[in-house]
Amino acid sequence: MLAFASSLSTAQPPKSNVKSQQEHPGSVANPDRDIPTKLKSDVAPVFLVAEGLNADGSLIGNYKRGLRYAIDYFGNYGPYYIYLLGPSSEQNVREIFRKRAEIRVNPRASATPKEQMEEFLNRPNVTAEIKAVLSGKAEGGLTWTQDPPLLFEDVTTNATERDRNPIENTWGALHEYHHVFQIAHCDTKQKRSSDKHINSWMAEGMATYSSAKFMENLGLVDFEDYMRQLRKSGGNIGRPGINEFLARTKEWRLDEESYWDHNGPSPQVYYMIGAWATAYLIHVVGVDEKTVLKEWYHDIPRMGKSAAFEKHMGVSLAEFYKRFDQFIRTSDDDAAMRIFGSNPGS
Numbered sequence: 001m002l003a004f005a006s007s008l009s010t011a012q013p014p015k016s017n018v019k020s021q022q023e024h025p026g027s028v029a030n031p032d033r034d035i036p037t038k039l040k041s042d043v044a045p046v047f048l049v050a051e052g053l054n055a056d057g058s059l060i061g062n063y064k065r066g067l068r069y070a071i072d073y074f075g076n077y078g079p080y081y082i083y084l085l086g087p088s089s090e091q092n093v094r095e096i097f098r099k100r101a102e103i104r105v106n107p108r109a110s111a112t113p114k115e116q117m118e119e120f121l122n123r124p125n126v127t128a129e130i131k132a133v134l135s136g137k138a139e140g141g142l143t144w145t146q147d148p149p150l151l152f153e154d155v156t157t158n159a160t161e162r163d164r165n166p167i168e169n170t171w172g173a174l175h176e177y178h179h180v181f182q183i184a185h186c187d188t189k190q191k192r193s194s195d196k197h198i199n200s201w202m203a204e205g206m207a208t209y210s211s212a213k214f215m216e217n218l219g220l221v222d223f224e225d226y227m228r229q230l231r232k233s234g235g236n237i238g239r240p241g242i243n244e245f246l247a248r249t250k251e252w253r254l255d256e257e258s259y260w261d262h263n264g265p266s267p268q269v270y271y272m273i274g275a276w277a278t279a280y281l282i283h284v285v286g287v288d289e290k291t292v293l294k295e296w297y298h299d300i301p302r303m304g305k306s307a308a309f310e311k312h313m314g315v316s317l318a319e320f321y322k323r324f325d326q327f328i329r330t331s332d333d334d335a336a337m338r339i340f341g342s343n344p345g346s
């Protein structure tokens with residue numbers, strides 16, 4: 001198991017899934033909020049790093065190694081604030097959170113900036129994050145606002161871990177930035193089953209696929225080996241892997257949205273099987289990789305995800321679910337790996 005587990009672990013879905021930390025809808029009516037060009041940005045991502053971290057510059061350097069690749073691929077969306085936090089100084093951590101509250105102030109809201117900052121700092125999820133930082137626990141993840149000022153945040157509460165693991169750090173940066181791009185093309189006030197939002201398998205599966213593929217392109221992991229590991233062991237996502245999951249869970253659906261709750265079969269469906277569904281689109285359906293990971297999203301705000309999917313993938317969502325279901329339930333490891341076109345076991 002890779003040490004990367006903590007940043008994408010499904011054992012802690014709130015940390016890194018794109019579902020958990022949405023802002024509450026406010027009262028400002030803004031029907032244009034989901035138009036992606038509004039989030040297309042010239043502003044470079046901003047890093048806020050706690051004292052005691054990044055001593056030799058490698059924490060930011062290794063994060064940027066992934067971020068630069070992702071921005072080059074997806075385009076620059078933002079404003080994007082990256083918080084790399086650790087427990088060295090409580091005063092410093094509290095200053096950074098005040099700064100974060102200030103950045104989020106809407107000057108046109110009826111509440112004063114001071115009131116808005118107090119309200120933000122007293123939110124249960126924010127106080128929990130501060131506590132996690134001070135106790136060195138891994139929490140947080142990708143957050144975004146749904147009302148002005150529109151922005152994205154990647155909050156890492158235990159960046160000490162990332163400081164020690166350059167691979168995890170770069171991988172996490174790639175994964176989260178795919179979410180930034182996805183969210184810029186979705187109306188996150190809608191349910192994930194809605195046509196204006198993407199399903200969890202699309203969000204997590206495509207980000208799992210893309211980040212591993214980009215890590216290979218950067219010379220940092222072996223992509224095919226990673227895809228095989230998702231089947232055999234669950235790789236850096238968690239346990240059980242796909243094979244064990246499929247052997248003991250007959251009833252599951254890729255587009256079922258309730259698996260975030262621990263009562264459902266498992267949110268790993270979204271990450272691992274979602275990554276294989278992405279591989280299936282590229283390597284079996286034969287859709288260009290960039291179309292699957294990027295281009296089709298551009299049409300979601302205008303035509304909805306079902307029509308956008310069918311237009312770009314050449315197959316309806318319903319037909320895709322049917323075909324992929326057959327594939328994933330019936331292929332063994334070697335048969336599945338053959339979709340990548342290389343010699344299995346090599």
Ligand SMILES: [Zn+2]
Binds near residue numbers: 016
């Ligand atoms: Zn994710």
